[in-house]
Amino acid sequence: MSEFRTAQLTRLSLTDFRNYTQLTMPIAANMVAFVGANGAGKTNILEAISFLTAGRGLRRAALADAARSGGSGNWSVAATVLLDGLETKIGTGLVAGVSGRKVRIDGQEVRGSDALLDYMRVLWLVPAMDGLFTGSGSDRRRFLDRLTLAIDPAHGRRVADFENALRQRNRLLDQGGADAYLSALEQQVADVGTAVSIARQETVGLLSRTIEDQAAQSLPFPHAALTLEGAFETETSGLSAADREERYRQLLSDGRARDRAAGRTLNGPHLSDLKVRHAAKDMPASQSSTGEQKALLIGLILAHAELTAKVSGMTPVLLLDEVAAHLDPNRRAALFSKLSSLGGQVFMTGTDEALFEALPPASEIIEISAGTSRQIRGPQTP
Structure with a gap:
């Protein structure tokens, strides 16, 4: 994936973060394992890296x-961060x-974390996600x-x-707000809610096609079939964006x-669910079995990494927490090979150095103690 821009962390510093009073480490490789x-x-180190992009971090704490x-x-x-041959301090x-x-960014305070997306896209897979397919719909919506x-x-x-507009509408309904105020608020809910749903559906469609393309790569991970389902999707199926918005506004009013x-x-759309099947x-x-669910999730993350690079033009940084321990040696070797071919930086964790014997020679292993x-x-x- 050398045709895409690649962000590489070359130095990481933590101050009073979780169990670290002060930690500064140089990073010398694209594939790094912390043991x-x-x-x-x-x-905690992976969580720190996850804060170097938009959002609430991998623990959502x-x-x-x-x-x-x-x-x-x-x-x-x-x-x-080294990007396009230039170093930027974020x-x-x-x-x-x-x-x-x-x-x-380079010593200048910026408003909001969205600006960090210009320097890094970060994806992760952590043990807390192992129950994604059996957990609540809200977990899968956040994942999507x-x-x-x-x-x-x-x-x-x-x-x-x-979400803010929905909270305001619920509050106004509880307080017996005037119809005129409710109508104006419902128009806002319908406008932004429809945009949220369309963006989610576009992601599901693009990701599904990427997964289909991945099937030809003979990876030892099962392929997932994805759909976005819910009463809202059923009610607005086949409608144009404008008609979907109007239909949603009418549903809210009624x-x-x-x-x-x-x-x-x-x-x-706040009640929609990402449905995943073993294709x-x-x-x-x-x-599916626990092992199959883990393998499905890994395949899904790998496909999303490819999609992110294609759409954004930037290979994402991947954070994989305790992923190697759940794989047999053949699947570990296949995973490391695929991660290397993606071309982006990857940070992994494990308790045993032996889990990472199959890493490419250009990788780095760092002991944390x-x-x-x-x-x-x-x-x-x-």
């Missing part, structure tokens, strides 16, 4: 929760008592929104605006009494 005992702080216990309440994550963090996180954000930087703002009694809005077996992913880092294998030149 160490459970609880050493490997996942409250910002204050990322601050080191016993510290001042402030924390920061900074990195040097950073983010929290100032105790101040809402929202601060973002700096994360996938969409990587290829459409405006999506995060649309989702936030949609449903006021029902929604007021329920205390929430009972129809809309070869034509069965819901939720009914007691809040410190130590390179135990550096990139080897051919």
Whole structure:
């Protein structure tokens, strides 16, 4: 994938972040494995990297929760990123008592984390996602929104605006707001909600085609069949964007009494669900074995990485937490080979160095212990 732009972290610094008082490490490779005992702080490093792009990080934790216990309440994550032959210093963090996180690019404070998408797109796979197919629809919606954000930087703002408009409508219904105010608010809900749904459906369509293309690559990971389903999608199927928006507005207007009694809005994209099936077996992913679900998820993330590169023109940085431990040696080797071919930077974690024996020679293995880092294998030149 050399035709795409590739962002590479060459230096990472954490201050008062999780279990780290101060950690600064150079990064010398495109494929990096962090190894160490459970609880050493490997996942915390991945979480720190996940804050170097838009969104709430891979744990979706409250910002204050990322601050080191016993510290001042402030924390920061900074990195040097090499992109297009130029180094850029990016950073983010929290100032105790101040809402929202601060973002700096080359020392200049910028508004919002969306600006970081110009320097890095970050995707991740963490153990908490193992129950994605059997968990709640809200988990899968957030997952799909994360996938969409990587290829459409405006999506995060649309989702936030949609959720805010829904909350305002619910509050107005509860308070017995005037019809004129409700109509104006419902128009806003319909406008931004329809845009959210269309963006999600476009992602599902593009990702489905990428997965089909991936089938020819003979990877040892099953292929997923994806659909976006819900009452809203059924009601608006086949309609143009303008007609879908108008139909949604009418559904909101007609449903006021029902929604007021329920205390929430009972129809809309906020209730849609990403349905995933094991394509070869034509069965819901939720009914597949634990191992098959993990393999499906890995295949899905690999396909999304390819799609992100094609749509954005930038290979994403991948964060894979404890992924190697769940794979047999053949699948591990195939995964590492595929990750290498993607061309982007990859950060992985594991408890045992032996899990990463099949990494390409140009990879790096770093041991994490007691809040410190130590390179135990550096990139080897051919």
